[in-house]
Amino acid sequence: MLPYINAPFAYVANALGASTDELKLIFSFLLSYPLAAVLKRIPDRAPWQKNLFIIGVSLFYLIGLFDLWDGIRTLLWSSAGAYAIAAYIDSPFMPWIAFVFIMGHMSINHIQRQIINDPGVVDITGAQMVLVMKLTAFCWNVHDGRLPESELSDFQKERAIRELPGFLDYAGYVLFFPSLFAGPAFDYVDYRHYISTTMFQLPPGTDPSKAPPTRKKRKIPRSGTPASWKAAFGLLWLVAFLQFSGWYYTDFLLGDEYMKYNLFRRIWILHMLGVTTRMKYYAVWTLTEGACILSGIGYNGIDPKTGRAKWDRLQNVRPLAIETAQNTRDYLGNWNINTNHWLRNYVYLRVTPKGKKPGFRASLATFVTSAFWHGFYPGYYMAFVLASLLQTIAKNGRRLLRPFFLTPDGASPTPKKRYYDIFTILVTQLAFSFTVVPFIFLGFANSWLVWLRVYCYCLIGVAICLGCIFSPVKQKLQMQLKKRNRGKIEEVIKEEQEKERVQNAPTLGLPDDPEAEMEEIVAEVKKEMEARKRRGGSVSFDIRKAVEEKLSKR
Known part of the structure; x- marks a missing residue:
């Protein structure tokens, strides 16, 4: 020193x-x-x-x-x-x-x-x-x-x-x-x-006049503005963390004062502890991303829509997407993004023999790698196991419930869809407020104590949901869904699901849900079909090709 x-x-x-x-x-x-x-x-x-x-x-x-x-x-x-x-x-x-x-x-x-x-x-x-x-x-x-x-x-x-x-x-x-x-x-x-500096070469066929501005014949584009915004947001997250950490901290949830509040207030405090803890990571990752942008390595080509330089090559977190996540995929997929990419490309896909589809072995290897990468505190493993169950429940829930809030062809939301969205946001946030407790407290005893102080609401919910999934309730919902006309789109979903399973990234060691993304893409294609009908145009375009084009853009 x-x-x-x-x-x-x-x-x-x-x-x-x-x-x-x-x-x-x-x-x-x-x-x-x-x-x-x-x-x-x-x-x-x-x-x-x-x-x-x-x-x-x-x-x-x-x-x-x-x-x-x-x-x-x-x-x-x-x-x-x-x-x-x-x-x-x-x-x-x-x-x-x-x-x-x-x-x-x-x-x-x-x-x-x-x-x-x-x-x-x-x-x-x-x-x-x-x-x-x-x-x-x-x-x-x-x-x-x-x-x-x-x-x-x-x-x-x-x-x-x-x-x-x-x-x-x-x-x-x-x-x-x-x-x-x-x-x-x-x-x-x-x-x-x-x-x-080959990173900053324009793609073939690009008009040189559209090149991002540089200084003094330097090849690295000017990046002071986007870097400054990242620094400002990082500092704001840091100030917010310092302020909120005085209100929501671990010792408070372990003390007697916490139990003087009613259950709903305790759950709110639990949720805000998670938000406060995440603020620290938002601050750190946003600050480091800004420094990478200023150095130039955050450059990610030119945005075809705006014609401006993109600086999201090393983006590691999307705070707003996490805090308003509607499902486990959005919540985990927007957290520690580069780690998710590493798990997908260098673990999940690498343990799968060539020509085979990723299965249980790939999922297990990714889960174990992610857990070991974090360390050996019991809290990590408690959170991972619970999160894997949440993802299974969310995947089944989305398949079985979401179509009831769409029109029979799946192309448009019904008037009640907004209530489904609000409900799923609330459930996702409450579930992960409970799940991240062991990540914060790390030890088994303290984590379990806090869970008990909110009556293990998430564990009870998980038990009920899993009971429904492995009971006749699931079959009854599936029968109801089969009565709804989904047309040729259903065939595209079935054919593309397995291919998407390979391409999707695991989230913190948990395999993603490709079916959810496929349903969203298919819904977009059906909307385009309906729009063509309303305009009186032809609707005889290749559905499969339209779906594949949207996949390639994601």
Whole structure:
């Protein structure tokens, strides 16, 4: 640690009653903005200088700011081990060997952190969790680069590494400072395209006049405005967290005062504790995303509708979508987005033999990986098991109940559909307010105590719903639905469901529900058909082709 650097943080921490390390972590997020602006201004023709700058800043964070010498060794062992495995093991099992090594190394640190059990101290596990996603993806990309293109999917072709990077490029990728401590993670190919500026080339056939504006012949587009908005929103979330955490905190729910309120007030406080806890993550992920945008790596091409540059390549969370989620898919799918992508592309689809459909084995492997990646606190596993049951219930509920609030052909909502939407939003939010309790409290005893204090309302609801699913109630609802005319669209749903199952991302280790998305797409196609009828036009277009086009745009 640099001399005297800790003194101002310790002084402010004592005044605010906060943790010194947490203040330094926030400072590193904010400092990444001006440093990202400097990185962006290093000449495009000198990527080695950019790599050195990235490495130097990360070393300052790890050693000069946090004195994490052990952390440096941890990151070195993981990254050097992964590189050596990728370089010297030419085998189909290479990515799995690397996976076991990297995950095993992180598990040791998780256990050590759990033994110390000091949440106010910043250690290396956060950065190592981000690095695990990077390194396991890197080894799979190297493996794909050794295979013929005919054996690869489009995604694998885009990410395949045909030649191992040099040590400087690899170190820059591993230690990319805007996302060092909290993510977001990204693949090496994205970093290579960024550092070489090929990421910013216009697609073939694009009018050069539509290129996003740059400064002084720099290839990286101007990104100060979108980065500033992210910084502003991140700070707003941080201020909101500091304010709300004084009202809703864990000790209050464990104390006697909490039980003086009636059940509905206790459930409201429970819900607001979850919202308050999420605010911290909204703040961190929004701030780090803004620094990535300012550096340029958040660039994601040109929006075909607006003609402006898109900066959502590394978006990791959508707060509004989570807080108003109508189903488990929306809730989990908009949380920790890059982790969901990693689970889908490098676990869920990789454990499935070529030519086979992902099944129970893929789901189980993804679930276990996600759980181990988070750590070994009992709360994680309590939340995962309950969330998996919620997703099963939500999937069946949507299939069995939602069609009754649509017209018989499924094309339009009925007047009562708004009540269904309000009900599902309320149920989803209340269910996850209960489910995330173990994620917040981590320990079994405290989590179970809080559940008991709200009479385990979610567990009772889950038991009732599962009872209905495995009872004649389900068959009766299915018979009612069969009477409703769904036409040729029904055939498209059945044929496309399995294909969509492979393409959809698991959410935090829980396989997604492709049928729900298919029903939404099919409803859109039917609306288009009805619109053509009203205009007096032809409706003899290829339904299957229309559905596939909408799938490709999602």
